[in-house]
Amino acid sequence: MLVIESFAPRSAPWRALLDDREAELLAVFADGYGPANRGDAIHRDRLRTTMPWIFVASGPDGRMIACSYVQRSGKRAAMAVLPGFRGQGVAPALIRRSLADLPDQWVEIAGPDVVHQRRYDRAGFRFETSWAHAAGLLGPLLTPLVTAHSYRPDGSLTYSRHAFTPPRREHHFVIMIHGSPADRSANDGRNYLVDEA
Numbered sequence: 001m002l003v004i005e006s007f008a009p010r011s012a013p014w015r016a017l018l019d020d021r022e023a024e025l026l027a028v029f030a031d032g033y034g035p036a037n038r039g040d041a042i043h044r045d046r047l048r049t050t051m052p053w054i055f056v057a058s059g060p061d062g063r064m065i066a067c068s069y070v071q072r073s074g075k076r077a078a079m080a081v082l083p084g085f086r087g088q089g090v091a092p093a094l095i096r097r098s099l100a101d102l103p104d105q106w107v108e109i110a111g112p113d114v115v116h117q118r119r120y121d122r123a124g125f126r127f128e129t130s131w132a133h134a135a136g137l138l139g140p141l142l143t144p145l146v147t148a149h150s151y152r153p154d155g156s157l158t159y160s161r162h163a164f165t166p167p168r169r170e171h172h173f174v175i176m177i178h179g180s181p182a183d184r185s186a187n188d189g190r191n192y193l194v195d196e197a
């Protein structure tokens, strides 16, 4: 049986999760993203400094098998399922659980990753169709990294931007939206420093 728990930022269970099970959380992300890329350090820093919502899936024996976190702004930041548990709907279950707490969300997805895009489509996300809105979501620290944007035949937005961290490679992205995530262009950018979906 799959159990999914939601941890509201700075609540007592949230603090206990980070104090008692941080190593377990980081191990799931390190497995998902690879230690050389987004292993422990980046997620440890993000979890402690931006204080996102955290969603944890556990298997029948209580072992953590997947986790995800979503910034309070609604930006989806990271999601990983342990290799032995993939392809069984764990990620969609985590997404659904997160939407119960945070109905206004958005996610930046690599343009070629149609499997991921289909996963969010099934969860009710829709492609962003406005660069003006996307720029507001991305915020002042990321929009300068965007080199070009255009619209696909179906009207959805696509853009290329440099990675925030060295070697700052350029990638194509789309944005998918659920509900009405707020335009954060007036924000100080703090939420964006740490994110790269």
Ligand SMILES: CC(C)(COP(=O)(O)OP(=O)(O)OC[C@H]1O[C@@H](n2cnc3c(N)ncnc32)[C@H](O)[C@@H]1OP(=O)(O)O)[C@@H](O)C(=O)NCCC(=O)NCCS
Residues within 6 Å of the ligand: 032, 033, 077, 078, 079, 080, 081, 082, 085, 086, 087, 088, 089, 090, 091, 092, 115, 118, 119, 197
């Ligand atoms: C991306 C990820 C979170 C998806 O988790 P998941 O629980 O396997 O998601 P789903 O159950 O929706 O996966 C089903 C899809 O995976 C594919 N799949 C099936 N078995 C699989 C397996 N054993 N391993 C991987 N993918 C499999 C299926 O083709 C299916 O695609 P479809 O819905 O188009 O048919 C997970 O693969 C992962 O942790 N990847 C590494 C980290 C990452 O890339 N995170 C996403 C970026 S934020």
